[in-house]
Amino acid sequence: MKAIIIDDEKHVREGLMLLAEWDRFGIEEVFEAKDGEEAKEIILKHRPEIIFTDMNMPKIDGINLLKWLHASEIDSKTIVVSGYDDFQYMRNAITYGSFDYILKPIEPDILNETLDRAIKEWKKQALKRESTIENTRVINEVKPLYWDHVFTKLLTNKSIPSDASMKIQKEFGINLTEVEYTFSLLSISSIISKNFDGDRDLAFFTILNICNEMIRRKQSGVCFRNIDKENELVMIFWDVKNTHVLVELIHDTIYKFCNIKITLAVGKPSHHLYEAYQSALQTMLKYNLIEATKKKMVSYLDISASPILHILDYTQEITWALQSGSNEQMDEVLNRIFLTLQSNHILSFEQIQGWENQFVLLRNNWLKEYEINEQISFYNGNDYWDKDGSFSFTRFQEEKRKEFHELIHYLNQVKYQKYKNSIQEIELFIRKNYEKDITLQDIADRFYLSREYISRKFKQEYHETITNYLTKIRIEKAKELLENPHLKIYEVSFKVGYQNEKYFSKVFKKMVGLTPNEYRLSVMTK
The missing domain is CATH 1.10.10.60 (Homeodomain-like)
Incomplete structure (x- = not known):
């Protein structure tokens, strides 16, 4: 594969040359150009698969270069690298087919992650995978990712910045300061694990396209990816009268398209965007996953207070089971915990998150106790979903058992090696x-x-x-x-x-x- 870096600043080109992991991605040749005019000749001659370009350059700038690439139907993936965090630049970049837009100074992780996605995207298109999902994704590849960032920032602000309000009004024709909102949230964990071969980005693109097609057809809101949360998709409705009808329609369409049952959490309507989002967030975190398997949506009215089960409360019993080295003894402890969880608590995303965080804390303490300092890749059991996307308490139990069984096995190995080393030291002491x-x-x-x-x-x-x-x-x-x-x-x-x-x-x-x-x-x- 080939790539080209187009920038009028030599130090920027040199920086990209050093920071990008070319060998890792199979890129064997990297060309350089100081402006769009020079770049056009190289692109036509060498047909690089990946193009990095600045926006503000002499002669032919980045916007005109993108227009030329778009008109020429060159199938390269273009990544804009700019020092300007400006909406118009980003909009032009998206309009004329830029794959992504990253800002200077360049962060190596973001650069290589973007390059990785661009290459995967190019390979998929090169193989002409003409599936329905691929077609939908290709049609929407110019989706303005800019809005994911804009709306995500609004979720944590208790007031709406005037510049963001003006941009949203211009793009969507709605004044956010004058409407009442309802939020609906969706965790796409089950969709990722049961479809798309674990490709989170492809899952988001697909579900976002479905949601936005219906929401914007009604001109009643917008759907976006919360970039601060790994699996959270957010829908804002400013026509709250039709919210429940539209949410159920979205549920049915996702099921028809992906053959996956999902549950959407709907919050309390509010004139304050922050409060409306928090209501939906608490709904999603606290609803009963087991009872919700047959529901299309749950609302804030369905949520009841329930205490969280803390596995830290079972530390002594778990420790005895670990020290015994017996999976059977550990299963006895876990079965008691599972029974308590099912009888006296609600199995919610909040409960699962609490369990996972406390398990990691306990595991780290046990590793510290065994004087284990190296980084270890442990099994991360989080596939709690049946084939149709419904939450399964049985699978949850299986995943948690796997994590504890792996820990018992590992600690026993360390314990055995430690004792074996002690006996070897004794033998050496005798010999000396x-x-x-x-x-x-x-x-x-x-x-x-x-x-x-x-x-x-x-x-x-x-x-x-x-x-x-x-x-x-x-x-x-x-x-x-x-x-x-x-x-x-x-x-x-x-x-x-x-x-x-x-x-x-x-x-x-x-x-x-x-x-x-x-x-x-x-x-x-x-």
Whole structure:
């Protein structure tokens, strides 16, 4: 693959050259141009798949270059890199087919993530995947992503900035300061896991296109992606009279298109945009996922107060199960927790989020206790959905069990390795100090382990008792020393840890079959 960087500033071109991970994405050639005029010749000659371009350049600027690319039907993916956070620039970029718009100074993560998506997009089109989803996505690839950012910022502001209000009024023909709002929220977790092969961006594009087509047809609102939340899709309705009818229609269309059942959360109408969003957010976080599987939508009126179950309250029981190393014992604890959860609590997104956060906290504490500092990729069990997108309490239990079983397995491995390393250190200690009067109690005190544990584990590892192992090391060393004819037998005896020469000779003959003198003679006569 090929790419071109178009910018009148040399240091910007050099920065892009350094920051982009070209090899990772299979881009073998990267060309440079200082303006649109120079770029046109290179593009026509080399047909690069990826084009990075500035907007403000001499001769032919970025807007005119985009117009030319659009008119020429060149199938490259164009990424605008600009120092201007200006709506008109962004609108022109989108209008004339820019894949994305990123701002200077360039952040490496954003640059490479955008490049990754652009290449995937180009490859998909190159393979001419003419599915309905692909067609819908292609038709809407010029969707103004700018509005995702604008509306997302409004969600956290208790007042609407005048500049944003003016831009929205110009684009959508609505004065946000004069209307009453209703928000509807949708978590697309189940859609991502059951469709689109886990491609979150493609899932968002598809569902956004469906929602916006119906909402804008009625001129009653707008749908956008909350860029601050991983899986949240937001609908603002300013024609609140038709909200419930439209929400149910959206539900039915998504089911028809994706064969997935989803539940939309609808908040309380309000003249304050922030309050309207918070109402919808609390509705989505708190509604009962099990009861809502048969509903198209839930409203703020359906929400009832329910305490959150905290797995931190079961820390001691969980710890005992972990230390036992038994999946069965852990399952007994979890079954009690699941029963309590089902009987006394509501299984909501808020509850799931609380469980997941507390599990990570507990897991990190256990890893710290086992002195494990390296980064580990643990199983993240979050597929709680049946094939039709309905929430499944059974799958939730299965996913949570998998996480705990994996943790038990890992901690047991670490524990075993830790103990194995201790026994290996004991063996090394014996080998280095064989000539000393070593007792089992000395070893236990030195390594902070019980004598019984040391005896049992040492024999499992080396198939010998510690006494026999020490004797074998002493006799092997004695055989080496006996090869020196100048050493007396009693000197050899002392050097290998025996203070009594006769006892040494007795042990030596038992182990070797010869007395020390007989062994020396046999070695000398070879």
